[in-house]
Amino acid sequence: MRRIIVAYDIxxxxxxxxxxxxxxxxxxxxxxxxxxxxxxxxxxxxxxxALRSVLDPVEDKLRxxxxxxxxxxxxLAWDAKGRLRHRDGWVF
Structure with a gap:
């Protein structure tokens, strides 16, 4: 398994x-x-x-x-209480 972040501007x-x-x-x-x-x-x-079939290669940006x-x-991610959390639960 591989983890991938997908970001787009369409x-x-x-x-x-x-x-x-x-x-x-x-x-x-x-x-x-x-x-x-x-x-x-x-x-x-x-x-x-599937993405290739939907995207316009000239107009769209996808990374x-x-x-x-x-x-x-x-x-790190913000939790529902507005705290910055590490994946293991540690709060900043």
């Missing part, structure tokens, strides 16, 4: 909705246009093919950032 509303709905089937939305996906190679290939386990373990 001005066309219809394509943006299609990409968002597609990504919701592959990972967790962490921002409006950012998803965190954990994929095996077959799902990664399927996602890549995939692989995230190793070490970096994922170091990631």
């Amino acid at each position: 001005s066309d509303h219809r394509r943006r909705r299609r990409v968002a709905m597609l990504l919701e089937g592959y990972g967790e939305r962490v921002q409006k246009s950012v998803f965190e996906c954990e994929l095996d190679s077959s799902r990664e290939n399927a996602l890549s093919a 995939l950032y692989p995230l190793c386990e070490k970096d994922h373990a170091l990631s």
Whole structure:
């Protein structure tokens, strides 16, 4: 399994909705246009093919950032109470 951060900038509303709905089937939305996906190679290939069929290569921007386990373990996120949390629960 490989963890991938997907970020996109798509001005066309219809394509943006299609990409968002597609990504919701592959990972967790962490921002409006950012998803965190954990994929095996077959799902990664399927996602890549599906994205190619939706995106306009001239107008749309999409980036995939692989995230190793070490970096994922170091990631931080705001919790519902507005505190910055480490993945292991430690609060900043």
